[in-house]
Amino acid sequence: MTETATGGGQQYPSRTTMPAARADALLRRLRGGLVVSCQAPPGDPLRAPAHMAAVAASVTAGAPVAGVRVQGVEDIRAVRAVVDQPVIGLWKDGAEGVYITPTARHARAVAEAGAEIVAADATSRPRPDGRPLRETIEAVHGMGRLFMADVSTLDEGVRAAALGADLVSTTLSGYTPYSRNLPGPDLELVRELSGRLDVPVCAEGRVRTPQEARAAVEAGAWAVVVGGAITAPAAIASRFAAALPREPAEHG
Numbered sequence: 001m002t003e004t005a006t007g008g009g010q011q012y013p014s015r016t017t018m019p020a021a022r023a024d025a026l027l028r029r030l031r032g033g034l035v036v037s038c039q040a041p042p043g044d045p046l047r048a049p050a051h052m053a054a055v056a057a058s059v060t061a062g063a064p065v066a067g068v069r070v071q072g073v074e075d076i077r078a079v080r081a082v083v084d085q086p087v088i089g090l091w092k093d094g095a096e097g098v099y100i101t102p103t104a105r106h107a108r109a110v111a112e113a114g115a116e117i118v119a120a121d122a123t124s125r126p127r128p129d130g131r132p133l134r135e136t137i138e139a140v141h142g143m144g145r146l147f148m149a150d151v152s153t154l155d156e157g158v159r160a161a162a163l164g165a166d167l168v169s170t171t172l173s174g175y176t177p178y179s180r181n182l183p184g185p186d187l188e189l190v191r192e193l194s195g196r197l198d199v200p201v202c203a204e205g206r207v208r209t210p211q212e213a214r215a216a217v218e219a220g221a222w223a224v225v226v227g228g229a230i231t232a233p234a235a236i237a238s239r240f241a242a243a244l245p246r247e248p249a250e251h252g
């Protein structure tokens with residue numbers, strides 16, 4: 001890619017079969033913007049494709065949102081049908097170890113469902129099928145999509161970019177046993193990654209206020225991904241309830 005979205009015409013080793021002009025336009029659409037992660041945890045009454053599509057449609061209609069991040073093949077299909085913005089898709093399988101789009105098979109299904117960008121765990125932990133991360137990246141690129149590497153440390157981000165990741169996100173900082181475990185976003189990791197890599201770096205994980213989102217961009221983030229602070233009503237209500245002095249009264 002010449003004159004890339006990352007500026008300076010820097011080269012990076014992406015082998016995506018997405019045409020370069022399209023890849024560049026896609027990344028530019030995200031630049032400086034807010035990506036809203038529309039996900040509901042298992043057991044939550046909002047966990048249904050129609051509900052997530054309504055949440056994604058609501059945030060994109062009512063706010064200048066640059067993109068959405070969506071979990072699960074059915075949710076991706078439902079959201080893709082109602083949203084014009086780029087969709088970053090993933091498939092969470094399990095809840096331990098590598099569970100975000102853990103194999104090339106998961107990645108292909110996410111791409112097929114309509115996500116332009118496929119996000120996957122790019123940590124150095126063993127993957128459930130024992131196959132290398134490179135295989136997942138190649139699968140995504142072979143389907144004409146961009147690959148977002150969810151990492152927890154600087155080294156993992158550097159490795160993912162060298163393998164051809166198109167974006168790197170701080171998603172998993174605090175979620176691996178060896179990464180920093182902060183109450184808020186890992187702005188230091190955003191700073192380190194964006195100082196080191198030629199590909200866009202997204203700030204993701206525990207961004208709870210507009211001020212933190214702004215600080216992430218000032219630390220070098222290309223885009224900021226916010227989930228729970230916008231799309232998890234139970235978590236938002238809990239924060240308010242916890243700040244109030246009394247237990248709720250009994251009904252009746």
Ligand SMILES: CC(=O)N[C@H](C=O)[C@@H](O)[C@H](O)[C@H](O)COP(=O)(O)O
Nearest residue numbers: 037171175205206207226227228229
């Ligand atoms: C660790 C993990 O599985 N993160 C997931 C990745 O897709 C989502 O559960 C998060 O909601 C997302 O990263 C946004 O983060 P936050 O909800 O903190 O703004």
